[in-house]
Amino acid sequence: xxxxxxxxxxVGTMKRYRRTRKQRLKEIRELAFMxxxxxxxxxxxxxxxxxxxxxxxxxxxxxxxxxxxPMRLLPQPFTLDNFKLLFEKTMAxxxxxxxxxxxxxxTLGGVITSTAAGYAFARGDFWGKExxxxxxxxxxxxxxxxxxxxxxxxxxxxxxxxxxTALIGPWFASMFGTFLMRQQYLSIPRDYDDAATxxxxxxxxxxxxxxxxxxxxxxxxxxxxxFMGHWNDFLYPMIVTxxxxxxxxTVGLGTVVRQGGDAGFDMSGAVLGFLPTFIVFAIGxxxxxxxxxxxxxxx
Amino acid sequence: MTQGxxxxxxxxxxxxxxxxxxxxxxxxxxxxxxxxxxxxxxxFNLVPWISMITTSxxxxxxxxxxxxxxxxxxQELFTDELLRISIANTFYYxxxxxPLISIVSLVVAxxxxxxxxxxxxxxxxxxxxxxxSIAVLAMIFWRFLSPRPDGPLxxxxxLVGIPPLKFLVSTSLALPSLVGLAxxxxxxxxxxxxxxxxxxxxxxLYDAALVDGASGFKLHRYVTIPLLRPxxxxxxxxxxxxxxxxxxxxxxxxGGGPVNATLTVAYHIYRTAFIFGKLGYASALSILLFAIxxxxxxxxxxxxxxxxxxx
Numbered sequence: 001x002x003x004x005x006x007x008x009x010x011v012g013t014m015k016r017y018r019r020t021r022k023q024r025l026k027e028i029r030e031l032a033f034m035x036x037x038x039x040x041x042x043x044x045x046x047x048x049x050x051x052x053x054x055x056x057x058x059x060x061x062x063x064x065x066x067x068x069x070p071m072r073l074l075p076q077p078f079t080l081d082n083f084k085l086l087f088e089k090t091m092a093x094x095x096x097x098x099x100x101x102x103x104x105x106x107t108l109g110g111v112i113t114s115t116a117a118g119y120a121f122a123r124g125d126f127w128g129k130e131x132x133x134x135x136x137x138x139x140x141x142x143x144x145x146x147x148x149x150x151x152x153x154x155x156x157x158x159x160x161x162x163x164x165t166a167l168i169g170p171w172f173a174s175m176f177g178t179f180l181m182r183q184q185y186l187s188i189p190r191d192y193d194d195a196a197t198x199x200x201x202x203x204x205x206x207x208x209x210x211x212x213x214x215x216x217x218x219x220x221x222x223x224x225x226x227f228m229g230h231w232n233d234f235l236y237p238m239i240v241t242x243x244x245x246x247x248x249x250t251v252g253l254g255t256v257v258r259q260g261g262d263a264g265f266d267m268s269g270a271v272l273g274f275l276p277t278f279i280v281f282a283i284g285x286x287x288x289x290x291x292x293x294x295x296x297x298x299x
Numbered sequence: 300m301t302q303g304x305x306x307x308x309x310x311x312x313x314x315x316x317x318x319x320x321x322x323x324x325x326x327x328x329x330x331x332x333x334x335x336x337x338x339x340x341x342x343f344n345l346v347p348w349i350s351m352i353t354t355s356x357x358x359x360x361x362x363x364x365x366x367x368x369x370x371x372x373x374q375e376l377f378t379d380e381l382l383r384i385s386i387a388n389t390f391y392y393x394x395x396x397x398p399l400i401s402i403v404s405l406v407v408a409x410x411x412x413x414x415x416x417x418x419x420x421x422x423x424x425x426x427x428x429x430x431x432s433i434a435v436l437a438m439i440f441w442r443f444l445s446p447r448p449d450g451p452l453x454x455x456x457x458l459v460g461i462p463p464l465k466f467l468v469s470t471s472l473a474l475p476s477l478v479g480l481a482x483x484x485x486x487x488x489x490x491x492x493x494x495x496x497x498x499x500x501x502x503x504l505y506d507a508a509l510v511d512g513a514s515g516f517k518l519h520r521y522v523t524i525p526l527l528r529p530x531x532x533x534x535x536x537x538x539x540x541x542x543x544x545x546x547x548x549x550x551x552x553x554g555g556g557p558v559n560a561t562l563t564v565a566y567h568i569y570r571t572a573f574i575f576g577k578l579g580y581a582s583a584l585s586i587l588l589f590a591i592x593x594x595x596x597x598x599x600x601x602x603x604x605x606x607x608x609x610x
Binding site: 017034037038040041044045047048049051052054055058066067068069070071072075101109113115116117120124125126127128132135136139141142143145146147148149150151152153154169170172173175178203207228231232234237238239250251254263266267269270273274277278280281285288289292293294 | 322323325326327328329332335336337338339340342344345346347350351354355356361373397401407410411413415417418422423424425426427428430431432433435437438439440442443445447449450451454455483487488491492494523540543544546547548551565568569572573579581582584585586588589592593596
């Protein structure tokens with residue numbers, strides 16, 4: 001009896017042992033795969049972020065004609081002279097103001113008009129709705145580069161070249177934003193509209209007081225995407241501004257770097273162009289990645 | 300009888316008018332919500348479109364009055380040697396960039412999609428170049444591509460025994476260097492879209508495939524790949540659209556050179572219009588670029604069944 005029992009235990013132990021061995025192999029494989037994952041991910045991270053670190057380091061180094069490797073990442077002596085020089089020699093502060101001003105107005109305008117137009121497309125029953133919807137959808141697909149020359153012609157005929165109106169104008173409505181908002185409205189039950197109507201609200205009150213507050217997260221996503229899009233836009237602001245004092249920051253910096261001078265000086269310009277979007281990104285990272293994913297999900 | 304018929308018809312017309320009136324009354328309430336979008340559309344889209352077509356039939360340098368030349372500009376397209384070079388360069392660029400960025404971003408997305416500690420952090424890091432202006436990226440990358448042997452990239456290549464390369468000053472390496480910038484600066488965006496696609500695959504489908512006896516590679520062959528088709532279509536179409544319009548990196552780093560090695564269609568248009576002041580011909584070129592992009596997007600859409608659902 002005891003023997004049988006002990007045999008049973010032995011078999012049990014063996015079985016258990018065999019299972020643990022298999023498990024351990026699996027564990028080792030998983031561990032190896034995990035290590036590989038982290039190694040690869042770190043490698044990619046160094047490739048993506050490394051150049052920015054070099055940029056920052058070079059911008060704080062004095063008299064750096066070329067970036068040479070190997071370089072010391074902690075500059076000695078540490079200096080802010082490049083930035084001082086940047087603000088003295090170029091119109092960087094004016095460009096910074098232009099970018100902040102136009103990007104802010106363009107973002108606010110674009111988000112508000114998107115919520116309004118999205119509301120009309122989601123809830124409205126008006127003549128020409130299908131047609132306008134297809135029209136807007138078509139614009140979204142248009143290659144913007146092909147329209148650069150005629151846009152310049154039209155804006156110069158309207159004598160809008162070198163104005164804030166030109167820098168803000170096309171951003172004051174967003175076809176992508178309109179679609180995004182329309183989708184969001186469609187996910188809100190119509191009961192809200194009905195309740196508001198019964199309480200005597202008109203369309204504007206329903207839009208502003210009842211539906212808009214529910215769209216705040218989407219509005220934040222759209223706002224950040226629009227702000228960054230405007231800030232980083234290059235071809236269009238370059239075409240519609242010819243005077244140095246009307247340039248946006250990225251375009252202005254672009255004209256500086258094409259002269260290819262001192263590396264530290266150039267990199268101080270790069271840092272100035274980099275920091276604002278980096279800060280916005282650091283704050284709103286969740287919204288940005290959500291927004292990008294949203295734009296891809298439905299195609 | 301006739302009178303009755305007439306009355307019926309009148310009633311119908313009245314009803315029709317009433318319904319049109321009702322439609323008008325219903326509609327008019329909604330237009331104010333759209334009015335800014337429409338104004339922006341007219342000024343910044345519709346009018347430029349019309350102007351592009353009308354200008355393409357003229358010779359115009361903005362200083363002297365424009366001159367009607369009929370189809371002259373379109374005839375010039377066939378004899379323009381620079382256009383031929385720029386189209387070849389643009390396709391070469393797109394054929395390098397689109398597969399490279401799509402594959403790199405997919406591989407990274409598959410890694411980052413694993414449920415491991417810190418993956419969200421990595422995603423954030425990889426997205427960083429995407430929120431940075433192309434002007435800034437080009438400034439940094441230009442420094443890294445220095446042809447000197449102690450330039451950053453040449454030094455790193457030297458560590459693995461590759462002799463210094465000339466990058467942007469070499470006719471054969473300039474365009475691939477620009478592809479490098481595009482991949483470095485853009486793979487994070489594609490990665491996020493691949494991730495959304497990967498995470499959109501319901502885990503039940505994997506369970507079902509496991510029950511049916513699929514495992515390992517087969518699981519991906521019969522579940523992941525077919526279900527990622529819409530994502531892949533989106534990525535390929537948008538990446539192609541972007542690469543065919545490449546401009547900023549060229550403007551910043553090479554200016555079309557050396558010896559037109561990086562002259563793309565978009566840059567050719569820019570030069571024709573704003574450096575040589577030939578706005579009529581630039582408009583014809585714009586129409587051509589638009590037609591090329593539309594044709595390719597259409598073919599890709601058909602081939603990849605863009606916009607269709609998988610189920």
